[in-house]
Every structure is written in structure tokens, then in C-alpha cells.
Amino acid sequence: MPIPPDAFFLDPAAGLPLQVQLRRQIIAAVTAGRFRAGEKLPSTRALARHLGVARVTVAQAFAELVSTDYLASRDRSGHYISDSIERRLEAGPPAPDTPRFDWDSQLEGRFARAQRRDRERDWRGFAYPFVYGQADPALVDHAAWRDCAMRALGRREFDSLTGDLYDADDPELVDHIARHILPRRGISAGRDEIVLTMGAQNALWLVAQVLLRPGTSCAIEDPSYPGQREILRASRARILPVPVDARGLPPDAIPPGVAAVFTTASHQCPTNSTMPLPRRKELLARAQDQGFAVVEDDYEFEMSFAGAPSPALKAIDRAGAVIYIGSFSKSVFPGVRLGYLVADPRFIAEARALRGMMLRHPPGHMQRTLAHFLSLGHYDAQANRMRNAYARRRAVMLAAIAHHGLTLASPQASGGSSLWLATPDGVDSAELAARLRPRGVLIEPGAAFYADPVQGRGFFRLAYSSITAERIPQGIAWIAQALGEIAAAGPHLPLIRP
Amino acid sequence: MPIPPDAFFLDPAAGLPLQVQLRRQIIAAVTAGRFRAGEKLPSTRALARHLGVARVTVAQAFAELVSTDYLASRDRSGHYISDSIERRLEAGPPAPDTPRFDWDSQLEGRFARAQRRDRERDWRGFAYPFVYGQADPALVDHAAWRDCAMRALGRREFDSLTGDLYDADDPELVDHIARHILPRRGISAGRDEIVLTMGAQNALWLVAQVLLRPGTSCAIEDPSYPGQREILRASRARILPVPVDARGLPPDAIPPGVAAVFTTASHQCPTNSTMPLPRRKELLARAQDQGFAVVEDDYEFEMSFAGAPSPALKAIDRAGAVIYIGSFSKSVFPGVRLGYLVADPRFIAEARALRGMMLRHPPGHMQRTLAHFLSLGHYDAQANRMRNAYARRRAVMLAAIAHHGLTLASPQASGGSSLWLATPDGVDSAELAARLRPRGVLIEPGAAFYADPVQGRGFFRLAYSSITAERIPQGIAWIAQALGEIAAAGPHLPLIRP
Secondary structure (H helix, E strand, O other): OOOOHHHOOOOHHHOOOHHHHHHHHHHHHHHOOOOOOOOEOOOHHHHHHHHOOOHHHHHHHHHHHHHOOOEEEEOOOEEEEOOOHHHHOOOOOOOOOOOOOOHHHHOOOHHHHHOOOOOOOOHHHOOEEOOOOOOOOOOOOHHHHHHHHHHHOOHHHHHHHHOOOOOOOOHHHHHHHHHHHHHHHOOOOOHHHEEEEOHHHHHHHHHHHHHOOOOOEEEEEEOOOHHHHHHHHHOOOEEEEEEOEOOEOOHHHOOOOOOEEEEOOOOOOOOOOOOOHHHHHHHHHHHHHHOOEEEEEOOOHHHOOOOOOOOOHHHHOOOOOEEEEEEOOOOOOHHHOOEEEEOOHHHHHHHHHHHHHHHOOOOHHHHHHHHHHHHOOHHHHHHHHHHHHHHHHHHHHHHHHHHHOOEEOOOOOOOOOEEEEEOOOOOOHHHHHHHHHHHOEEOEEOHHHOOOHHHHOOEEEEEOOOOOOOOHHHHHHHHHHHHHHHHHOOOOOOOOOO | OOOOHHHOOOOHHHOOOHHHHHHHHHHHHHHOOOOOOOOEOOOHHHHHHHHOOOHHHHHHHHHHHHHOOOEEEEOOOEEEEOOOHHHHOOOOOOOOOOOOOOHHHHOOOHHHHHOOOOOOOOHHHOOEEOOOOOOOOOOOOHHHHHHHHHHHOOHHHHHHHHOOOOOOOOHHHHHHHHHHHHHHHOOOOOHHHEEEEOHHHHHHHHHHHHHOOOOOEEEEEEOOOHHHHHHHHHOOOEEEEEEOEOOEOOHHHOOOOOOEEEEOOOOOOOOOOOOOHHHHHHHHHHHHHHOOEEEEEOOOHHHOOOOOOOOOHHHHOOOOOEEEEEEOOOOOOHHHOOEEEEOOHHHHHHHHHHHHHHHOOOOHHHHHHHHHHHHOOHHHHHHHHHHHHHHHHHHHHHHHHHHHOOEEOOOOOOOOOEEEEEOOOOOOHHHHHHHHHHHOEEOEEOHHHOOOHHHHOOEEEEEOOOOOOOOHHHHHHHHHHHHHHHHHOOOOOOOOOO
């Protein structure tokens, strides 16, 4: 790619001849690696015009740089960055001698410190990726998405593609959610009760920022989604973990004085338990009595292939205390970065204003493409295909788990895309994960899910959303073998098990 | 569209016959407007299978609803929501009798309160839209974008489209920014010094959250971009406005003790003044002496058609105190929702972690499409086309302004996409705007740009990014006529002019 004239500028106040300035600028760009060997410079005529200097000034600077071997001149075709330059640069640029701004004292580092580091970005390179929440090329209807994206790129959709929507959402997408998706969860909501988000992660962030402030308390399930804990920590609220049991969050264990309770009632993350209806009613009654809001993350409802459909908490929320979070990350694909909040119009107005301030709106093109994907029936077809594939994969996985004598840690009633397992006594799932990596097996150790990571060491999550049914038995066999090796290596300290 | 079986569920604990529950659910959905006249219900067989009940239960419920005229039965083709239902619903649903959750006491309303309400969402319906920051179909290369989007939808790009990238960015896009865009501003940056954002708005939000906390102080230009003030208010930092002059922000007026200074040095928003090099050097020297970070919003550098190119503050920042913000909203289109931060690696690590928590990442598809748009040269071509069109429009506008005797409020040296005007003494630009709306003319009153809105009443912004050159003279004529009418209506209180 040729280097454009725009890459150059002169400083009339620099007190240096223009020709020298230009030379220094080219040398600095070459030594910093911005200009690379073989790249073509602008013509002397174009560069002189751009800089507002005489052409001879540019020509002199170029000639000088050719003589010092920074540039090479090829007859009639112009000037290029010299090929021999890379060798001379191996020593690297000299250390800067100016004082540096003291960033360490300016930054608390609280965001980077809270970051989760146990996920493998290059999971596609593993033969047995039991990773959660990624897209499977075999299940996503790429051709249908492409077709919908083409429609959303049409002439008539220019405004939704290019415009600044301020704080508005795509009306077709919101309408489809209100009329076709929420009713499946028993939820009836008007337009002023819905706001689009950049996935469930962004929805949780908005909720935390609107509801909580430093000093307020909130209750969360323990174990729970690690990203949720990061978000709540960043709000500086007090986080009170409530241990879940086989029926999810026990309402009578919620401490007094909390402003909000975060729950994954229909499909507890990561244990996959389902909260029965009496407990749901009790939770809502307590919300009314104690004055706390209930944040319901219904992140995976489309994947409930194993149990009978049960209504969302929001569906039986007559007082309007529930803030409902939905996401298209699991049923479409995570890269779509779209989800939604459903709540009282006053709450939605706040969340919408905050979203506008943070990022304006999710890209209109993604919204419109998803609206087409939904209204043309691709979403239903894809969710169906996923449910069927997941049911098959889970059956294969449960058989392999039984065959190898591994232990399920909780009832697995409603389906979903993962299982929650316990290690044999004394085995740390982080050690298991480390031992499995070289064999191409990726599992999720339990520590990240717990308020006290030690409590999670005896657990791990195995997702089947990105591994084929054919690969599952061998992957489980590797896990069983690694557990056997760890046991053979000697006794372990018993782990605390909640 | 047929109503799917998923829209229905039963509650075994409800203490009501299943047939009655099903009927109530259909009636509730119809009265709430979720099911609409003419929509087809699932077959009795499909619905019975879905709910796990006998088919006769569903058939009985349907028969009952046909007799009460909620449903209509068409021979052999099934059941439909009755056409006569809409007439019966005119009275609306009854008022709920349950106590409601007390949202008013839970919400501070601080985000919605801070929201800007002076922008017209339907600006496309106006004949003379002097609106800022929107895309012009005549200048955006829609066909090229479409072509790039098609590439980004190809089979080989499945992962960048669908995957959860955790906190990573598209490497091709970052590489292009580092090698081809930043050098034009004199900036040299490595990959660990760049993070992508959802436009400049999101970049400012990230910066404010990382740098500021309740109680810390920051200095901003006055007037300045209204969205920036909203963001800083939300961080609960102390905001100290510093009046700008014809050369932008005066460094010696920055109050002591600030943690950060926000500036639009190259192209002050909204006055369009350019900070000269000596002042830039003084600002950076003070940053080093007083220990504040400098946040440089270089939001429109591609549109500098009128002046010679000058380096960014970041280009001469040897201490590493500058956080640089770039955006593709102006040079590509605002709906792309992509921008970037360039700063010290420690700062970028914090901003990246925070972005991951807030929203993970901008959609991979938008990132990859933009990477193609840049690397295929469409960005350069489009920015060029915009610069040429803006130069022409501005010339037409300046001629019309001179012809009608309107007043420019500041020197307009470097180009851009708008002019900053002053009203004749005593005229409030909000009144002017209100008078112009019925004539199809949209202008931006100055109040929103000032820390003290009263100070902005004597100013207004006229952008030429979304109005054709042909329309400009008549639009300016309307403005002059409206000012004449206001003057004729009588004397006005003199406005404070900074």
C-alpha cells in the first residue's frame, strides 16, 4: 500500500529547515515500524503540494535519505522505503530521555484486576472444547444470516445502517420481541417497557449502574455467572452471596436490607437447577414486603428442551418489581451482541438514558439484520435445531459420564447447553483443567463461579454447545483418565464442599 | 404469522382446571394486544403435545372461546383470533388491583434527567436540516460498504461474525488504524496502546470511568460537546469549565488540582477554532508539571480541508500523558458505532477491561467490515469526497451568510462540517429555532453547549453535513427572515455574551 501524503506534516514553529523536518519524520516513522520496507512514498509533486512547500525541498529530503539508505529510488516509478532498513533496526529505538507521565499513581487498576483470565481465546484449536457460550458453525444458519444482512444493506435501509439513532431502538426488532418472544415466557410488555442492550453482559451493567451505588447491598446466587460478579464489584455495591440448592435460590436466605436480588431462576448458572413455582411466588412476595427489585437473567430459555415450559418470574410479577434480561447470544450467536431489558417504564427510561450516554445504541445494521432473522422464522428454526442437537449431545455426554463413573453435581432438569460436575474428593478442578489442556481438552474449572473461589475447586462445567456428539465420548474418556492419574499421584487435601 | 405453541404454558399449582387456565391465557393475550385479529393458533394436536395435556382439553378450551367470540373456527384450517375482538377492546383492560413496586423511591433519575432533548430524531423530514453528525446518502459509498460487508459475511469470516471475542479486537482493523490512520496525525502507537470503542461517545465514557471518581476534578472547554458533559456528570466528578477563546483552550486558565483536561484542540467543538502549536506545547508542559492527563477528542480530523495539516497533541506528547480519541462516525457514518482510544498501555489495559465488563466488544462483523472498507481504500476515497463536498457547501454557506448579514461567532480556519454563529443582540437562539421549525429549517441552539445554558442563548450551530449545497441559500434566507421577524416583534433583554 502506498504511503499517503496525509501521513506527513510540518511544524513552521519547530525552528528547523523544512527539508530536515521532513527527513526526520520519515526516519522516525521507519524506525518506529510505521513505514515498512518496500512501501512507496508519495511523489515529490504530490507531497510538496500537500505540505505547501517547494517541490525541490521534498526532492532534496528524498535524495538525502536515499544516500543514507533509508529510501530506495526506482527509475521513473518513485521512492520506496529501503529493503535493507529492517536489518539496521534490530537494535531497536533508543530509550526515551523525557520524564514519563506517572500512570501508576493515576490508575487504580480495579477493572483490569477484576478481569477473568481463565478463558481460552483460541478454543477453536482444541479437539475437545467443552467451552460455554460460543457459536457452533454446524448449528448457526450462516446462509440465512447472510441473506438477512443483505436485506439490511439494501437501499431502503440506508438510514438504519448509517444513522445516529440517538437513544432509539429499531422498532421492528422491538415489536418482534414484544409480540413473539416475550409471550413465550408469559410476559406481556409494551414498547416503553423494553430497551435493547449489547447482550446480557451490557444489560447487567446497565441494571447495576441504575440500581446500585457505593454502599447499597445486593444479593446474588452462589455460585453464579462470573461476569455478573465483576459488574457488581465495579458498582462498589456490597455483594451478599446466597448459596443455592437443588431448587435454586432460597428466598428465606436473602439477607434483609438489599436493594436488589440477582437470579437465574429458570436455569441457574452454572448448576442448571430450576426454581419451582412456589419458591418463585415466595421470592416475589418478599420483594414486595422488603422492597427489593428482582433481576431475572433468563439467558438461555430457548434451550429448555428437557423440561415442561415454565413461565418467567416476570410473567407472574404483578407488582412490577422484576427486571427481566433476555439475550440472543445463545439462540443466534454471541457475536450479534444484542439482548434486551424488560421492566417498569421508569426503570427503562433510566437504562435507556444511560445506554445513550455510554454508547448511543447497538449498530443499526445488527438490529435490522436480527429483525429480519426473527421475522423470517430463522430464529425459531435455529433454536429448534440447537435444542435437538443439544438434546442429542447431552444424551451422549450423560452416557459417557455414567460409563466412566463421573459425578453430576446437581439435577439437570431443563436442558441448556452444559452440565455441572463434581470432582472426586480432594481433586482441584484447576489442576484437572491444566492436565487436560495438552491433550486438547478444555473444561471450565469451578473457582470463577464462586464468591469464595476455594469453594468452587471441587466443581467444573462441561458445555456441549461447541463440541460435536462424535467427539464427546473421547473427551469424557480423557477427563476420566486425567482424574485417575491425579488420584494415583497421591492423596489430596479435602476440599470444602458447600 | 401463526402463533407458536411456545407462546403457551400451564401452571400445575394454579389450582385451576387446565382448560380454564388455557382459556384465560388466550383471553389475556388478546386483551393485551399480543395476539391480534386474524392470527392463527397452533393445532389442538400440536398445542396438546407442547403442554403435555390431553388433546380434548385444548379442543374444549378452543370451543369455549369460539362460543364467546374470542376465536373463530375455519373448517379444516384451524382456529384464528376473532376479527370482532378489536371492537370489544376499545374500553381497554381494567386497572390492576395489586400494589405496585415503588420505583420512584428506588430511582434517582439522574441519567434520564441529564439527557439531551434538543435533537430532532425525524430530521430527514425537514427540507433544511442544518443538523450535525448524521450521514448523507450522497456522500456515503453505500455500495462499497455493502461489498465489504459481503466479504465480512463470507464462510472464512464465520468466527469474526459469530464468536464471543471476550475482550479482544479485530487485529486487521487495529493494524490498519496503527499503520495508516494514526500516522496521518503524527501518532506512532503499538497494539497495546489502542483499544476499539463504540464510537467517540463510548470512548469518552470509558475515559471518564477509568480516570475520574466522585470528588476528583476535571477541566473541560466551555462551550463543549454536550454529550461529554453528560458523561462527566454521571461520573460524579467536579467539572470545571474553562472558557475558550479564538485559539481554543487557554492552558493558563486551567485550575490547579485537576486530574484530567478534556480538549478538542485541533477543531474545537462547537466553535471550530484550532489550538496553535505554542499553546499545545504549553498545555503538555503543564500536564507534566501539574500531573494531569490530557484527553484529546480528535473527532473530525479527516474533515480538515481548509487549513494546513497540524499534528495531534498526542503526536508531540513525549511524556505519554495524552489519551487520544478517534472516531469513524464522521468519516464513515455514525451508525458504524466504532472509534478508538490511543494511550499508555496501562491506561489501555484498564479501558479494555472496563469495556469487556460493560459490553464485551463491538460486534465483530462491524469491525471486520470496517477493516475491509479501510484496507480497500474506500475510507480514503469517501473522506476525500466528503472534504470536497463540505468545502463547496461551506463556500455556498459563507456567501449566503455574508449576503444576509448574519454573524460568524469565531474564526473558521480548519474546515469541518459546521459553522458557529451569533444571533443579533438580544435574540435567543432557542426562539429562533422554534420559529424556523414550521418552515422546515432545523438549527442547533447554543444553550446545550454551555456549562451555563444562558451563556449559549446568543449562539447557534449550522452544520452542512446533511444538507445539499442547492438547499443552503434558501435555508439561510429563512434564518435571516426569522431573525428579522423577531427583531420587528420588539426589544429583547440583552443576552450575556462571554
